[in-house]
Amino acid sequence: MPTPSARLRALRDQLVRERLDGFVVPLTDEHMSEYVGDYAQRLAWLTGFEGSAGTAVVLAEEAAIFTDGRYTIQVREQVSAADWSFVSVPETNVPAWLGEHAHAGMRVGYDPWLHTRGWVEEARAALAGVGAELVALERNPIDSIWADRPAPSPAPLAVHPERLAGRGAAAKRADVADWLAAAGADATVITALDSIAWLLNLRGADVARTPVALAYAVAHADGTADLYVAPEKMTAAVAEHLGNAVRVHDRATFAASLDSLAGKRVAIDPALAVAAIADRVERAGGTVLPLRDPTVLPRATKNPVEVAGHRAASLRDGAALTRFLRWVAEAAPRGGVTELSAAERLSVFRAESGLLRDQSFDAISATGPHGAIPHYRVTPESSLPIEPGQLYLIDSGGQYEDGTTDVTRVVPIGSPRDEMRDRFTRVLKGHIALATATFPRGTNGGQLDSIARRPLWDAGLDYAHGTGHGVGSYLSVHEGPARIAKPSYPGGGPAEPLLPGMILSNEPGYYKAGAYGIRIENLLLVVERELPGGDAPMLGFDTLTLAPIDRDLIDPALLTDAELTWINAYHHRVAATLAPVLGGDDAAWLEARCTRITR
Structure with missing residues (x-):
């Protein structure tokens, strides 16, 4: 098994092959989750850091790992000081650090399925200030070198019954439909895994310690919804629970399905949705409304x-x-x-x-x-x-x-x-x-x-x-x-x-x-x-x-x-x-x- 130092060298070699001078590695998944499945543990794989919050930046000549005060001791115990410098947040952040350490002509890559639009805008501005460029990548370079990367969990969905939820899924969808009407929106893309679980009264086992399933949902102003989930996760009980008002699709088709929102006004939470989703909707001709996920407050x-x-x-x-x-x-x-x-x-x-x-x-x-x-x-x-x-x-x-x-x-x-x-x-x-x-x-x-x-x-x-x-x-x-x-x-x-x-x-x-x-x-x-x-x-x-x-x-x-x-x-x-x-x-x-x- 390669050491973290060998993995860092392999990433740098991969960046050279892709004509990049740097790459940003956050600890999250394509749903902006805090806790992520094994397949998304890229930061831990690269650095050895096992905390639940952090980001790494790899440049050709230096690498830094960013953590907050909860991990000041832990990060130094788990990550090699010979390979990485330790940066404390909120004293600084990744965009600010990039603005200080990048130089003119550099191309720094990022995975648009792992960052919000707000982060992208801040990082792009910081790099532009020194004549460098932030580059959206179609494939995460870590995935190209992580030979034994685990597959996403195949665990099935489960129904969370109304006797425990206190409210039926149809009623929750109706509330979202009312919210969409009031906002003048046609649909909302819901990406947070706990929001999807709450809205549809479903639970899963795809993330350690958190009963959620890897999925996306699009809720519409007519009270219907589209659920994007791996087909093997569906059961007869779940299909019966969802009924005809929730259309089920393969999760692999989600990105392409966003093109169907052309001409529509689509609410997307700027804090919870990754940049790739809003970018795709706009390229298809949809209008993005940066509004908070309507399930967040009722769920809380x-x-x-x-x-x-x-x-x-x-x-x-x-x-x-x-x-x-x-x-x-x-x-x-x-x-x-x-x-x-x-x-x-x-x-x-x-x-x-x-x-x-x-x-x-x-x-x-x-x-x-x-x-x-x-x-x-x-x-x-x-x-x-x-x-x-x-x-x-x-x-x-x-x-x-x-x-x-x-x-x-x-x-x-x-x-x-x-x-x-x-x-x-x-x-x-x-x-x-x-x-x-x-x-x-x-x-x-x-x-x-x-x-x-x-x-x-x-x-x-x-x-x-x-x-x-x-x-x-x-x-x-x-x-x-x-x-x-x-x-x-x-x-x-x-x-x-x-x-x-x-x-x-x-x-x-x-x-x-x-x-x-x-x-x-x-x-x-x-x-x-x-x-x-x-x-x-x-x-x-x-x-x-x-x-x-x-x-x-x-x-x-x-x-x-x-x-x-x-x-x-x-x-x-x-x-x-x-x-x-x-x-x-x-x-x-x-x-x-x-x-x-x-x-």
């Missing part, structure tokens, strides 16, 4: 059935996690437990419900210094033993047909040091501040982000990731459009007001490089709040996640009376809800861990 604002399903999933998941936390607390101090064996044990606990469909992402099972890597991914080669004196961080979640979960807890192995308790308690204070926040309608997550950071800021501390992301309903564990993050944080577009029904994470953290990491994560449901005497429509959060927060890491002296009241009330609810489900020794252990905390 969960209906009552989806909320009830998530509550059921949270209870089931919380019981499994509690059993795991007891196991770690008792087994790890005795020795023999590793990051990998712990992650595997948690998967077993979740699977014992009989309702787990998948993990919602690869568990971040991290002890000691690995805990300081926010998106650490354990492998057989990297797995460390969990030893006394360390903090063990477990960030994990499950995919259940009624809900998607995501939760982080930290377990001290033995007695924690005073510094660990101080940092953990400050993270807890920020977590409580966000969980109890009340805010007027129209507030976006960026306006709430500092609430969770202030207890850390007061001590000169911070963390280099967002505080919260949206979560899907048996869909992606990272779902837009809302988030709770600094405005400059990568991954978000315009600030999105929070709305009732949205589910977001609450996960402030602290990371001491080379030593330990702390993160406390629950999922929150945005709900309406009525305040006595108030006259503005207000919103707040209900905490959905049920699992104990380690009391040995809490310094009660740092908590206010209100914060003590919150943690005690939360633990009371956790014990009252989960103990009857657990029973026996697990219930007794949980109740002991949820007893009242006092100063």
Whole structure:
């Protein structure tokens, strides 16, 4: 198997054959997905980097890999500094870097099926400023040299029943048709895999940890739709579910089918659709309307059935996690437990419900210094033993047909040091501040982000990731459009007001490089709040996640009376809800861990 250095040399040789001076390699697929199938893992294949966000630029004499603060440590552990320079975003970005490192006459290639039009315009302008050219390629040059590139998944589609979706696919298509009429559009091209799954009440297994299928959809103003999917994915049950109003075509015909939109006004999401799609529609004579995917907001604002399903999933998941936390607390101090064996044990606990469909992402099972890597991914080669004196961080979640979960807890192995308790308690204070926040309608997550950071800021501390992301309903564990993050944080577009029904994470953290990491994560449901005497429509959060927060890491002296009241009330609810489900020794252990905390 060629080394990453050999692969970089092979790519440069391929660029020479194609008369190119450079190429841009993003970590995405033709649907602008965050998590991608193995066939689209071009960045990992080329560089060895296994994070979930990043981009590489290869020029003849230099190569750079761009990552954000979540991967500062990880990228340096996985990628050769002899071959690559490490560039931090959002301090800079790929177009800006190209404008500084390219020179006149250079031809830099890009795959138009892996970039948005906005990116293309920015990169083209940056290169033009130095007399260089951005070149759209018909074939990705990595695909020409990746000899054993995996084929796309052949997994079949599955129906997501209305009893779990809460709304039928026909009704959803009718809503899109109404939206098209109001926008003066004839059709919309929907490319995001979770949007297609939500709109048609379908699920798949083409992307690890995310129940979606590789497909495209075109929804029309008459309420019909065209679905483009590999024929082998169709089943009789899916065909019956879709009915006559959804025409099914081979996914391989999608690009050519865009020519049929000639003369029509076509809505295409500029943030979610790749440049190749809008370019093809315009070349065919269609008019592109740069409008947001009409399924994004209704998908994010969960209906009552989806909320009830998530509550059921949270209870089931919380019981499994509690059993795991007891196991770690008792087994790890005795020795023999590793990051990998712990992650595997948690998967077993979740699977014992009989309702787990998948993990919602690869568990971040991290002890000691690995805990300081926010998106650490354990492998057989990297797995460390969990030893006394360390903090063990477990960030994990499950995919259940009624809900998607995501939760982080930290377990001290033995007695924690005073510094660990101080940092953990400050993270807890920020977590409580966000969980109890009340805010007027129209507030976006960026306006709430500092609430969770202030207890850390007061001590000169911070963390280099967002505080919260949206979560899907048996869909992606990272779902837009809302988030709770600094405005400059990568991954978000315009600030999105929070709305009732949205589910977001609450996960402030602290990371001491080379030593330990702390993160406390629950999922929150945005709900309406009525305040006595108030006259503005207000919103707040209900905490959905049920699992104990380690009391040995809490310094009660740092908590206010209100914060003590919150943690005690939360633990009371956790014990009252989960103990009857657990029973026996697990219930007794949980109740002991949820007893009242006092100063």
